[in-house]
Amino acid sequence: MELTELYGQLGISEAVIQFAKETESDLRPRFETVDQTAEYNQLKVIQAMQKARVSDIHFAGTTGYGYNDLGRDTLEAVYANAFHGEDALVRPQLISGTHALTVALSGNLRPGDEILSPVGKPYDTLEEVIGIRESVGSLKEFGITYRQTDLLADGSFDYEAIRGAVNERTKLVEIQRSKGYATRPTLSVKQIGELISFLKSLKPDVICMVDNCYGEFVETIEPTDVGADMIVGSLIKNPGGGLAPIGGYIVGRKDCIERAACRLTAPGLGKEVGASLGVSQSLYQGLFLAPSVVAGALKGAIFAANLYERLGFSVIPNGTESRHDIIQSIIFQKPEAVIRFCRGIQAAAPVDSFVTPEPWAMPGYDSDVIMAAGAFIQGSSIELSADAPMKPPYAVYFQGGLTWHHAKLGILMSLQKLYEANLIKL
């Protein structure tokens, strides 16, 4: 059977395939660059594992208190090595990215301290963690205040406003690398480094924490290479490589990690406890695969940007600009187009392809959200997934793909759904 015939059986029409073909061949040089980054990061991960002398004994799990969990402790050494930090906390007990960020923040802040976000509003779920939106148990309830400066219109840092915002109570700066559900540009690691240098020149002891979600392995350096005191992320995003069934990580300065660990477990217990149960092998193997999984996801994002740009939609990042995370947003301006797009992604999934996504009121978000995910791991967004808050400008945020060929099928299917609904002309 011809490839086009098989695509046809899956529901992709000839018109869509023809339209995509040219874009794909134009992208060969871009894909080559993505593969070079993956090659570098693959070596970095292997080197980190060799340095920690990873062995199959580390794949065994512990139970109960988890004292002397060799697999857990060695995995933390691997993360510290790979991301060039002094220490790491990598745990299945960190249940999500939001939880890992909460632990890093609440472990390192004390009553009377202030948090500064110099890059605009943080990710939606953090609004309740910090108390920007009232919430039970927020940092605000513990007497921790929050201040924010926004990016300038061109996406650069407002250095004057930042200078004015830093004060004697500023204890921690939260820098979100990825744009999340905003339409600002994602920050490059180099830009983050410049911001950190500026902040440290104003206040040398301020803790610079980077929300690294979706950024891992997109570049050859990470924020810890440019002065970040802590980087934080989710294992069901980039660094789990699609295999980690749960977990989060914090990598950075030893004292910061210690304080986070004492919050995650208990004062006096810190990193010494926390059984890895049976998940260690997936966390190691997922990290090992992560550089090439991220490369597949990046190719999908670049492909989508170029296809939808050709159709006249505005896309962030645009078709040609350099990438600093795996998220692609497409601004549709119409709720129907957002819904069709998500249904296309769902229909291309290996799991739950028969399900029809609908907008719903998801906890932690301030508007209805539609999500498409046919994932092996619930909520995993390193797997091909799309989500969109149902509010103007009706932008869809699309990310992941454990393999490039699956990402490609998902994007073709989204195009197909829009085409069938007469929302685009090919």
Ligand SMILES: *Cc1c(COP(=O)(O)O)cnc(C)c1O
């Ligand atoms: C996904 C994400 C989070 C939160 O992660 P969850 O695992 O969904 O809780 C935080 N910040 C950014 C930038 C993210 O992309």
